[in-house]
Amino acid sequence: MIVLNHVGKIYPRATHPVTALKGVSLKIAKGSFTLLMGPSGCGKSTLLNLVGGLDLPTSGEIFFDGQCTRDFEDNEWTALRRRDIGMIFQFFNLLPMLSAQENVALPLLLRGDDTKEARQKAQEALDRVGLGHRLDHWPCALSGGEMQRVAIARADAISPKLLLADEPTGNLDSKTGEEILKLLASRMQTSGLTLLMATHSAAAASFADQIIHMKDAEIDRVERLR
Amino acid sequence: MRQRLLIKFISLRHLLREKRNWLTLIGVALGISVFVSIRIANLSVLNAYRQSVDAFAGKTSLEVIGRSGPMNENILRTLRKDSAILDLSPIVQAVLPIAEPASAQGDVLLLMGIDLLQEGAFRDYAFLGKPEEIQDENNVTRAFEKLLDPASILLPESFARRHGLKVGDTLSLRQSGERLDFKLAGLLRSEGVSRSRDGNLGLIDIAAAQWRLDKPGQLDRIDLITDENTSLETIIARLDQQLGTQVLIRRPQQRNKQIEKMLFSFQMNLTALSTISLFVGLFLIYNTLLVSVVHRRKEIGLLRAIGVDRKQIFRLFTIEGIVIGTAGGFLGVWVGALLARWVVRVLSKTVTSLYVSIPPSPFSLPLPVFIEGVAIGAVVSACSALYPAWQAARLKPREAMEGVYGPEEDGVKHLRLTKAGALCAVLAFGFSQMPANRGFSWNGYAASALLLTAFSLLVPSGILLFSKGVHFLSRRSAPSWRLAQGHLQQAIRRNAPTISAFMGALAMMISVVIMIESFRTTVVLWIDQNIRSDVLAFPVSYMSSESDETLPEGLLSKIDAMPEVKAVDGYRSRMILFRDESVELAGRDLRVHGRYSKYLFRSGESEAVIQKTIDEGAVLISEVLANRFQLKEGDVLELPSIQGMTAFPVAGVFYDYGTDGGKMVIDRAQLKNHWADQDIDVAAIYLNEPDKADAVRQSLLSQWGEKEGLAFTTQVHFKREIMDIFDQTFLITYALEWIAIIVALLGIANTLFVSILERKREIGILRAIGASRAQVIRIVLAEAFYMGLIGNLIALICGYFLSLVLIFVINKASFGWTLQFHFPFQVILHSFLLAISAALIAGYLPAKRASKTDLKEAVAYE
Ligand SMILES: Nc1ncnc2c1ncn2[C@@H]1O[C@H](COP(=O)(O)OP(=O)(O)OP(=O)(O)O)[C@@H](O)[C@H]1O
Numbered sequence A: 001m002i003v004l005n006h007v008g009k010i011y012p013r014a015t016h017p018v019t020a021l022k023g024v025s026l027k028i029a030k031g032s033f034t035l036l037m038g039p040s041g042c043g044k045s046t047l048l049n050l051v052g053g054l055d056l057p058t059s060g061e062i063f064f065d066g067q068c069t070r071d072f073e074d075n076e077w078t079a080l081r082r083r084d085i086g087m088i089f090q091f092f093n094l095l096p097m098l099s100a101q102e103n104v105a106l107p108l109l110l111r112g113d114d115t116k117e118a119r120q121k122a123q124e125a126l127d128r129v130g131l132g133h134r135l136d137h138w139p140c141a142l143s144g145g146e147m148q149r150v151a152i153a154r155a156d157a158i159s160p161k162l163l164l165a166d167e168p169t170g171n172l173d174s175k176t177g178e179e180i181l182k183l184l185a186s187r188m189q190t191s192g193l194t195l196l197m198a199t200h201s202a203a204a205a206s207f208a209d210q211i212i213h214m215k216d217a218e219i220d221r222v223e224r225l226r
Numbered sequence B: 001m002r003q004r005l006l007i008k009f010i011s012l013r014h015l016l017r018e019k020r021n022w023l024t025l026i027g028v029a030l031g032i033s034v035f036v037s038i039r040i041a042n043l044s045v046l047n048a049y050r051q052s053v054d055a056f057a058g059k060t061s062l063e064v065i066g067r068s069g070p071m072n073e074n075i076l077r078t079l080r081k082d083s084a085i086l087d088l089s090p091i092v093q094a095v096l097p098i099a100e101p102a103s104a105q106g107d108v109l110l111l112m113g114i115d116l117l118q119e120g121a122f123r124d125y126a127f128l129g130k131p132e133e134i135q136d137e138n139n140v141t142r143a144f145e146k147l148l149d150p151a152s153i154l155l156p157e158s159f160a161r162r163h164g165l166k167v168g169d170t171l172s173l174r175q176s177g178e179r180l181d182f183k184l185a186g187l188l189r190s191e192g193v194s195r196s197r198d199g200n201l202g203l204i205d206i207a208a209a210q211w212r213l214d215k216p217g218q219l220d221r222i223d224l225i226t227d228e229n230t231s232l233e234t235i236i237a238r239l240d241q242q243l244g245t246q247v248l249i250r251r252p253q254q255r256n257k258q259i260e261k262m263l264f265s266f267q268m269n270l271t272a273l274s275t276i277s278l279f280v281g282l283f284l285i286y287n288t289l290l291v292s293v294v295h296r297r298k299e300i301g302l303l304r305a306i307g308v309d310r311k312q313i314f315r316l317f318t319i320e321g322i323v324i325g326t327a328g329g330f331l332g333v334w335v336g337a338l339l340a341r342w343v344v345r346v347l348s349k350t351v352t353s354l355y356v357s358i359p360p361s362p363f364s365l366p367l368p369v370f371i372e373g374v375a376i377g378a379v380v381s382a383c384s385a386l387y388p389a390w391q392a393a394r395l396k397p398r399e400a401m402e403g404v405y406g407p408e409e410d411g412v413k414h415l416r417l418t419k420a421g422a423l424c425a426v427l428a429f430g431f432s433q434m435p436a437n438r439g440f441s442w443n444g445y446a447a448s449a450l451l452l453t454a455f456s457l458l459v460p461s462g463i464l465l466f467s468k469g470v471h472f473l474s475r476r477s478a479p480s481w482r483l484a485q486g487h488l489q490q491a492i493r494r495n496a497p498t499i500s501a502f503m504g505a506l507a508m509m510i511s512v513v514i515m516i517e518s519f520r521t522t523v524v525l526w527i528d529q530n531i532r533s534d535v536l537a538f539p540v541s542y543m544s545s546e547s548d549e550t551l552p553e554g555l556l557s558k559i560d561a562m563p564e565v566k567a568v569d570g571y572r573s574r575m576i577l578f579r580d581e582s583v584e585l586a587g588r589d590l591r592v593h594g595r596y597s598k599y600l601f602r603s604g605e606s607e608a609v610i611q612k613t614i615d616e617g618a619v620l621i622s623e624v625l626a627n628r629f630q631l632k633e634g635d636v637l638e639l640p641s642i643q644g645m646t647a648f649p650v651a652g653v654f655y656d657y658g659t660d661g662g663k664m665v666i667d668r669a670q671l672k673n674h675w676a677d678q679d680i681d682v683a684a685i686y687l688n689e690p691d692k693a694d695a696v697r698q699s700l701l702s703q704w705g706e707k708e709g710l711a712f713t714t715q716v717h718f719k720r721e722i723m724d725i726f727d728q729t730f731l732i733t734y735a736l737e738w739i740a741i742i743v744a745l746l747g748i749a750n751t752l753f754v755s756i757l758e759r760k761r762e763i764g765i766l767r768a769i770g771a772s773r774a775q776v777i778r779i780v781l782a783e784a785f786y787m788g789l790i791g792n793l794i795a796l797i798c799g800y801f802l803s804l805v806l807i808f809v810i811n812k813a814s815f816g817w818t819l820q821f822h823f824p825f826q827v828i829l830h831s832f833l834l835a836i837s838a839a840l841i842a843g844y845l846p847a848k849r850a851s852k853t854d855l856k857e858a859v860a861y862e
């Protein structure tokens, strides 16, 4: 599904450039659940952003489904995000002026789906995360866990091949965090998507196929669980 | 001390780093510059006018003028006997077009016939002649001696230099198709009187003037210097009794009052227009700061958390506002001074063609205006900073540091604003219904200000209503529209001032356009009714200035004898004093005018009223004059004629948009009988075959033509010329409006810039979930589009009401005109095109910027 070949990232800084990734190589199989773990600042978010095309690597190449993305233009990344890549962030990142359903339908509408169809799909996605009864609620009226579930529904609605999650439970209490993890795991099983998640939470390990431990901008070791 | 620290560390960094502050600065500077330029222009035009008036008045303490026109010189004998009159100087004068030198053609010259022995005591003259004369202390008398030759003339050095004239050269003026030649006998140094009228002034001996201007035994004016120990009232009362009703004795200042009053109304209108830009600038600062407060919530919370108190926060934001405002003031004053160069030029031209000859005024940036401009910047910005600063100070530290906030639930607040708006609207209506006093229409201006306030207060509810409507409509459309609508509604508090400012500027523009269009339509209608003659003949100088040139004697009868001509209407206008004020009295062949043309009467049918006027020897008065003196049909006017006071019943009141102070019209036979005036200014020629107008015009031109300074124009051409003058008059008005709109646009750009800064995170998410750059651009542009649309919708309604106030209250009071209301429907289309394209232009840069948002930063931690 995803192959990273000596991917390096240096943030150019006037005084001293920061090396966030030092030539990382890894493979992530289709339909697998991979955790990215490691101390703060080790480069987890950087890696996720590169895979999602939010940022470009300084060196190396990333393959997505066999495609080399090195020469991708901005709109090619956009197309990829519309079709194949869903993203979830630590801060739930819903648009405050849209209702829950609208938030979920938005990526579908952005890629030009029919309004009715998009609404239908959004409703289904919200049903799946157990929020089917709160379609018209505003984000400010939702709790943190609920917001994150809406965010998952939004990422899920486009039926992506790959789901990227950057500390999705980082802002939640452990019980709610666990619910979110369960939700993600069950979505994986039913739809067969690939999940790459950065986290500090050890609880996630029980759901994962493999854990990539990172340290100082490098892969420390890969731990296979299944 | 600590405040200074805060300003240094916080304010200055924000002010310098954030580019949008430059937009604000430029906007404020523009707003102030418009105000300043109009101030400078108004002052310099007024100064130029006063200076020339003062120079002419000199030491004169009283002047005597004939009520019916020039007076008999016998009066001098009576005046000389009065012991309180120390000096007197009789004057005969005329403004005539220059025929030679060629370089001065098209200009007019004030020819003053003066009494050489008396004049020196009144006005300052200094002579430049031959070198030895300059040394001579008594050269005034000597130079005057040269004038005893009736063909001699003295001209200002500046005039002579401009046209390359030397002593001994010839200057030719034109009157009644003939040339008046003069020999340049000496030069006047450009001081005192010689500087007025830009030097277009010539002095000749009074006897020569009476002879050459065909005013035997007549005087236009007598200037008096009276004994300071006797009060002017006493002297006026005594002279009134001795001289009878034929003359008026008044202070020279009184003459100018009338003109100054008209000038004041005119200038007041401009000032009012220029304050619009100022207000829009005020909104801009207000908006910038309000937005800063929202944008810097976290910072404020943090500052409060580390021990900065409310007062310091309040001061911090107020000072930031004042810094921007004062800097804007500085910049604005300079830009305004530059702008004023142009405004002064256009303004002098307009004032000259409308009211009174104004010499081209020297350009200057008076220190008081400079200080005023900067002070206005500081004060206005301080005022507009108060509310945002209070908002900042009010924030609770915890609240300020909070993250997510949802759609505003400001229903109650909107309702309150709406109520306040409604109240303002009611007050505005009340003011507009108040009886107008002629001149300064303070109630009209109050009503306009209230209307603008009312509609500004309605903007928040308007946005809410609009966005709800759009929400409903955009359910099925592209997501950009829905998102833009969401943003709009979410940030009403931030968007409202921007939209208000834009709305205000647009509404003013729309109302002014409606007013001008109404005016234009009215004028077109009026000239269509009035000018039915196929060809018009008048002296070339007639259209351009206040020339006294008349048509050659006998021209009328020669034209009448032409086989193509059906009838000729000779038109003559002169000034008389009515109730001590100057009024235009016109005489024309009413029979001809009544048959082939018409007047638009307030009541009554044109032909019948005109017939009645002829039969009863009555007078027709214009509506403006009727309003000015509170006259109506059936009143009897006592007009000063050469036989004394003559009674004329008012047969009708007609609409007229030609002269500012209004006029009276009588049959020309009456003018001959009672004023012995045989001259003709304009001949209106009616043809048997109107479509031969061009041919007839050609043949007239070849018979008399330019050699004699005559112009013959066809009806179409004449009308166009009138409309050109009309359009020229409103040039500044349009320019002012444009600037206000540009300032408002800066506001929109500013708001959008901030809004995308604030929504960086949101844009990051949008991109992360699959929005393309183009889509982000579209979202921001859609928001700009909505802002333009709402602004324009409200502006159209507001502008409509404003135009009613403008037309029926302000204009009526300031100028006395009744205009037919005419709503130009294309204004709707045009304003939409303008508003929306303007908003899109303003939104483009912010949109571009939004599309380049750094994604990884946007989605990273707070
Ligand atoms: N925009 C940036 N400019 C400069 N350096 C950056 C930037 N973003 C991240 N870094 C640096 O890159 C390194 C990796 O950061 P990254 O955010 O990927 O860490 P992380 O593993 O996600 O940490 P955490 O667990 O705290 O989220 C850090 O040292 C960070 O300081």
Ligand SMILES: [Mg+2]
Binding pocket: A044, A045, A046, A166
């Ligand atoms: Mg991270």
